[in-house]
Amino acid sequence: MDKNLIALIKILVKKSYITRTDLEVETNCSKRQITYRLEKINDLVEAKKLPPIEYGNQKEIIIKTETKNFLIEILRKSYNDKFYYFDKRERIIYLYIMLFMNLEYLSLQHFMSSLKVSRSTILNDLKDLKQELAKENIKISNSRSKGYYISGPELDIRGYMMKLVLLSLEDDHNSVVFDSIIDDYHLESFQFSKKTITELANKYKIHFVGDRLDEFIYIFIFLKARLKNHKNLTEEYLGKPNLDIISEMKEYKFTGELLSYYKDTTGFSEQEFHYITAWILAVSVGNFAEETEDKPIISEIVDRIMIRFEVLSGTHYNEGPEIFKQLYSHIRPAYYRLLFRLPIYNPLYPKIKEEYSELFLLVKETMKPLEGLFDGEIPEEEIAYLTMHFASIYSKKRDYEEVVKKNALVVCSNGIGLSAILYNELKEMFTDLNFYLPIDAVKFKDFDKPVDIIFTTEYQLHLIEQNIPIIKINPIINPRERYEIIRQVYTLLDLSVFKQPSLESIMEIIWKYATISNPTQLYSELLSFFSSSFKLKNEKKEKGYRLIDLISEDCMNLGIDAKDWEEAIRISGNSLVRKNKVTQDYVEKVVENLSPYFVITPLVALPHTRPEFGALSYSIGITVLNRPVEFGNNEKPVKYIFFLSSLDNKKHLPAMSDLLHLLNQKSFFEMLDGTKDKKAVLEYIRCYTSQSTISSSTME
Known part of the structure; x- marks a missing residue:
């Protein structure tokens, strides 16, 4: 079937509510192209004597349940169709997996025969693949004796294969290219491996995070094929810490028993056993209640993260033990990902970095002292996941309302942090719904409570079979998404509270009586307007304080002599006492609870304590010692x-973000050392704050 039709069907079955305009925006296709493809799909639908898809210029697209089920079946069959033709991206993936498995000799003819395309197509695909791999420190070469082959650091070669699997399966679970490779090269079947791995996971009580099980299976099949061709880890593996601990873990026993089910694995080295074990740890849930050999190590890391974040952000935990367990569940797999350079894919990374910019910076700064453990900078996608955890910790909470009309469930495939954010976002948007606590996608089949609507981070075909309205949603919601989500919920659940007119109807009226020079921009601005009007009466966005808002001349001490740390703290704190920003008890508590973590970077300390000990206002005092x-x-x-x-734990976060940026500026310290003019310090900070590109938005 035409891949354009398949792509459109995917969108149609995903969405509970969608318009023609939405399809044009999401597919980047013209109105004429969308109309043509909808007509082609309706030809298939009507041939089965099913109700056709209803659509108009701007109106909602309506698909009856029996028609949607038929479209889902088309999707299933498309992945198994022997006439399925790979697009360019799928061909590039296929080429890399062939090279990765290191078959004895690979020529252009091998590639052409496997992919059923021309010589020129293969050469163009190889050219594009070479450019991609160059960024990963991997090289494609060609010789008369070897044919085409790849070379480079083995961890990077493996990491790129894993990345391709992660990215492909993220796209609506499209595994067709991997299934084709397994069939074409007679590798162990996915279903056999899944049955074996699932049984062993149950035996050893290993719980994979969401859909990581499918990823693990495909990666395992391809990695095993490479290992059979003696492409092993060598010097890259040396120096990894805690290998002796890994050998004692249940995941190591899992690896040994798993490999025993397959031929030609007896020669795998101890290093490979450790590598596969670490990889299992990297895709499974960390459970603090379980007494594992690495628990002291992971606990120490989590403790360091919590303390440093608390100091850097100027926040204080109210539910420390629960927060510790939540972070532990993420840090344990992240530790092994970072240690063995295993890839991570976080589709929300760009939005998190933009929407939670201050918090993202604070978390990134929090993790810097840990970079030494992993021989390099921590990827920002990992930072983004941790940011989601901290965002969920400090999300606003509402009191539970007894009177509810409908039951809602959040089903998440990507771990605790993401589901917690989504849960809190939706509770803020829909106070008249009863939200059950979020559950993992794998636990959905055992959920036996009544559910009227499901919110999910990743659409899955098995969910729609429950005949319950499903809405796919990102935890960070822009105005367009907010508008669509609210309309979907109130329409699907027939809630009378929804009184806003249809944006599509308004656009249709405007089209009828006016000439629109830029319909896309008009549609976008109307979306923003209507989205803002949906906000709850008591919901107000708190912009928070910038650094300049918290600093005054009266709370500065420049060019000061102090005999020791205690005198220095008292000089700085007492200036806030005089301006009624804190009580004397607050200063005494800071002195009493002095922590080495107050020293956040060389020569810089950020002392503070809990608000209840005497904080009276938001303020930052600056003291510069001679x-x-x-x-x-x-x-x-x-x-x-x-x-x-x-x-509180939120309004001052933009100021802390400003401060961290300033602390990375050499000129800031030169200015502090070179002046006793408090006005000059204020002006420097004011200019910096006004020119800063940091977003002024804070957590909602």
Whole structure:
């Protein structure tokens, strides 16, 4: 079947509510192209004597249940169709997997025969693949004796294969290219491997995160094929810590028993056993209640992260043990991903970095001292997942309302942090719905409570078979998405509260009586307008304080002499006491609870304590010493003290983001050292804040 039709059918079965305009935007196709493809789909539908898809210029597209089920069946068959032709991206994936498995000799003719395309197509695809791989430190070469082959660091070669699997399966679980490779090269079947791995996972009580099981199976099949051709880890593996601990884990026993089910695995080295074990750990849930050999190591890392984040952000945990467990569940698999350079795919990374910019920066700064453990910078996609965890910790909460009309369930395939954000976002949007606590997608089949609507982060075909309205949603919602989600929910559940007119109807009226020079921009602005009007009466966006808002001349001490750390803290804190920003008890509590973590970067300390100990306002005092003093018992010298007072865990976060940016500017310290003019300091910070490109948005 035409791949354009398949792509359109995917969108149609995903959405519970969609318009023609939405299809044009999402597919980047013209009105004429969409109309043509809908007509072609309706030809198939009517041939089966099913109700056709109803569509108009701007109106909602209506698909009857029996028609939608037919379209789902078309999708299933398309993936198994022997006449299915790969697109360019799928061909590139196929080529890399062939090279990855390191078959004895690969020529252009091998590629052409496998993919059933011309020589020129293969050459163009190889050219594009070479450009991609060059960014990954991997090279494609060609010789008379070897044919085409890849070379480079083995961990990078494996990591790129894993990345391709992750990205492809993220796209509506499209595994057709991998299934074709398995069939073409007579590898172990996916179903056999899935049955074996599932049984062993149950035996050893290993719980894979969401859909990571399918990813694990495909990666395992291709990795095993490469290992059979003696492409093993060598010097790259040396120096990895805690390998002796890995050998004692249940995941290591799982690996040994799993490999025993297959031929030609007896020669795999101990290094490969460790590698596969680490990979299993990287895609499974960390359970703090389980006494594992690595628990002390992971717990120490989580503890360091929590303390440093608390100091850097000026926030304080109210539910420390629960937060610790939540972070532990993410940090344990992340530890092994980072240690063995295993890839991670976070589709929400760009939105998280944009929408939670201050929090993202704070989390990134929090993780810097841990980079030494992993021989390099921590990928921002990992930072984004951690940001989601901290965002869920500080999300606004509403009191539970007894009177509810409908039951809603959040089904998530990507872990606790993402589902927590989604859960809190939706509770804010729909206070008249009863939300059950989020569940993992694999647990949905065992969920026995009444559900009227499902929200999910990743559409799955088995969910729609329940005949329950399903809405796919990102946890970070822009105005367009917000409008669509609210309309879907109130329309699908027939809730009378929804009183807003249809945007599509308004657009249709405008089209009828006016000439629109830029319909896309008009549609976008109307979306923003209607989305803002949906906000709850008591819901107000809190912009938060920038750094300049929290600093005053009266709370500055420049060019100060202090005999020790305690005097330096008291000088800085007492200036806030005089301006009624904190009480004297607050200063005493800071002195009493002095922590080495207050030293957030060389020569810089950020002391603070809980608001309930005497914070009266939001404020940051600046003290610059003439000579550094040793801070507490950790013998770290400190010259610059930023004494913080805040009343909650949120409004001051933009200011903390500003401060972290400033602390990376050499000119900022040169200015502090070179002046005793408090107005000059204020003006420097004011200019910086006004020119900063940091988004002023904060967590909602």
